[in-house]
Amino acid sequence: MIEAQLGRCVASWFSGATGVTGAAKLSGGASQETWTFDIVHAGGSTGAILRRAPPGHGASPGRAAGLDAEAALMQLAHDAGLPSPRVMHVLRPEDELGIGFIMTRIEGETIARKILRDDAFAKARPMLARQLGGVIAGIHGLPAAKLPKLREMSATKEIADLEREYRSFGRPRPVFELALRWLRERDPGPSKEVTLVHGDFRHGNLIIGPDGVRAVLDWELAHLGDPMEDLGWICVNSWRFGEIDKPVGGFGSREDLFAGYEAAGRRADPARVMFWEVMGTLRWGIMCCGMMQRFRLGPDHSMERAMIGRRSSETEIDLLRLLAPRGG
């Protein structure tokens, strides 16, 4: 059914398109879905991705930038020469496909364990941290005047949001209290420079090929804020997948990340990056607790969600390693 709808939609803007084949859902919650499909035309076929909120699921929850903003940011990134899919079409009501957009499909790998272990990526791994530093700098340099409307965040607001969410669970966690206290005491206040922040720059949202990074995905958590947040988030231990001595995604060093960032004409502030790494570690821990809440209260009564709840203790040991290192 979706192939017929996509076929009608594609025919209206892809010149020479004769239909759509191979539609398959890649991921989907209740409110957001990702589909892969091929646009068939006289010259062959073109891989495409649909990212949408199905009809009836228009509103974007809480922190989400919204699919229209995601499309605008992805297009801006693409036009600025950053590794990004090209947005081919923003859905219109007459498409009857809901809210969202269609982008080019970029081949490559997003699964961290493969990127960190498979031979195909052996040449890419040593250069990724520096390369990603450059990409993050490019994101932070996108012109403010062209950005869609986004929420503005600061360290102070982020601490308050995390604390409110943690307290809503009603279960005491002394290590999280310690981290909240540490963050409050070191809150650097409003950033001197406020830029576009991707907000979820890590494994899973990066398409990697044997040649390095090919695309940045998922602008759902994009906002305006302290640019050091993105550099801290990609260093969170939860994204190292066991390679704990390589702080950047389990493949690289902070020095390489910062060198790539600075080679693109921006300055990294290592102390502030560390502050955001602690914030990010706590944030993932609280997200894990949130999964447990949704497992217990919500409609998604899945084992996977339940077991993610049991991963919050991983962030507690990582917080202690950051805030109260032993024997050092």
Added chain:
Amino acid sequence: MQDEPTPTELIKAVADFLRNEIAPEIKGHNAFKLRVGINALDLVTRQLALEGDSDGAEAARLKALLGVEGSLLELNRALSDKIASGEVGLQAPGVSEHLWQTTMDKLAVDQPNYASYKRELGTK
């Protein structure tokens, strides 16, 4: 008194059956879900084996640190409140050691293969 086998023995028998007989037969997303399910059963057997001792030791440490009596939940709430207010911090005697031991005991149940945990086991 309930009869044997114990819950631990029963869960372990089910987990071993799923792991050795069923998992090799299953493909795709259900194979992933089955692995998550087996991990959950293994976690439960670890908790049944370890929780009694670690909860007892945690409560004893908390009572000594705080100088009050209470359930484990109440004691953790009391420590959390004191950390939040700044009354107790990492400099207070025994606090860092307590948080480390409690966290290590949680990881021993939740994720004994987590790299940070394995590293800290070696550097105690």
